[in-house]
Amino acid sequence: MLNHSLCEKYGIPRDAVITIGGTVGVGKSTITMALAESLGFRTSLEKVDSNPYLDKFYADFEKWSFHLQVYFLAERFKEQKRIFEYGGGFVQDRSIYEDTGIFAKMLFDQGKMSQTDYATYTSLFEAMVMTPYFPHPDVLIYLEGTFDDVLTRIKERGRPMEQNTDIAYWKEMYGRYEEWINNFTACPVIRLNINEYDVFKDKESIHHVLEKIAQRIGQVRQTVRV
Numbered sequence: 001m002l003n004h005s006l007c008e009k010y011g012i013p014r015d016a017v018i019t020i021g022g023t024v025g026v027g028k029s030t031i032t033m034a035l036a037e038s039l040g041f042r043t044s045l046e047k048v049d050s051n052p053y054l055d056k057f058y059a060d061f062e063k064w065s066f067h068l069q070v071y072f073l074a075e076r077f078k079e080q081k082r083i084f085e086y087g088g089g090f091v092q093d094r095s096i097y098e099d100t101g102i103f104a105k106m107l108f109d110q111g112k113m114s115q116t117d118y119a120t121y122t123s124l125f126e127a128m129v130m131t132p133y134f135p136h137p138d139v140l141i142y143l144e145g146t147f148d149d150v151l152t153r154i155k156e157r158g159r160p161m162e163q164n165t166d167i168a169y170w171k172e173m174y175g176r177y178e179e180w181i182n183n184f185t186a187c188p189v190i191r192l193n194i195n196e197y198d199v200f201k202d203k204e205s206i207h208h209v210l211e212k213i214a215q216r217i218g219q220v221r222q223t224v225r226v
């Protein structure tokens with residue numbers, strides 16, 4: 001299954017864990033699949049259709065915010081375990097850090113999650129994730145584009161629950177993402193503009209992304225060795 005030749009060509013370790021971050025609609029799932037195919041890695045994808053809370057959440061944020069956050073946390077933690085059990089070699093669609101740093105915080109700040117629920121969620125997150133035993137990704141690829149481009153992609157993808165959501169929600173999230181990534185330190189980051197590649201019209205452009213990954217992981221592993 002592993003595409004050893006591309007891993008070797010670029011010097012990307014076969015046990016690497018590459019996580020894709022970025023706001024809703026920016027293109028995470030798409031590049032996750034393209035990178036995994038190129039490298040012969042497994043994917044860890046967000047399952048939207050089988051999520052029992054997502055539709056309800058978009059219809060009533062206040063009522064379902066806590067349920068949804070706990071559900072996402074459980075799902076991502078199970079995925080983290082799966083990645084660990086396989087010994088890496090994964091491309092992961094969205095990081096666990098975004099659940100707390102973006103979504104839960106935004107819902108609390110906007111009064112859509114109560115103080116008690118937020119405290120319970122945060123303590124659960126910290127107990128599960130912020131421990132020395134939790135493996136962080138080798139690299140987080142942060143996808144960025146203009147707000148208009150992201151909005152166009154959300155519209156074109158056409159998930160009904162997202163179409164009925166106020167643009168202010170996406171705008172607020174977009175702004176929070178910019179601030180969040182500027183302060184993110186949990187693992188090495190590559191910032192990738194969505195105009196730097198196009199997996200649909202120019203498949204070869206994925207090589208540009210592979211080069212960046214190799215370079216960043218190489219830098220980190222070299223620093224660790226020194």
Ligand SMILES: Nc1ncnc2c1ncn2[C@@H]1O[C@H](COP(=O)(O)OP(=O)(O)O)[C@@H](O)[C@H]1O
Pocket residue numbers: 022023024025026027028029030031153154156157197198199200
């Ligand atoms: N490089 C690209 N060029 C054009 N459209 C893209 C590109 N990457 C993703 N898209 C489209 O944008 C929409 C959102 O992409 P998706 O990967 O589902 O985003 P995310 O996982 O970040 O929410 C989809 O309709 C997808 O086909």
Ligand SMILES: Nc1ncnc2c1ncn2[C@H]1C[C@H](O)[C@@H](COP(=O)(O)O)O1
Pocket residue numbers: 022023024025028029046048054068069072094098099100103104162
């Ligand atoms: N932690 C989350 N809280 C609320 N909503 C979330 C969370 N994680 C993902 N979502 C939503 C956003 C989208 O509607 C879908 C899938 O995300 P995407 O960025 O399109 O992969 O789930």
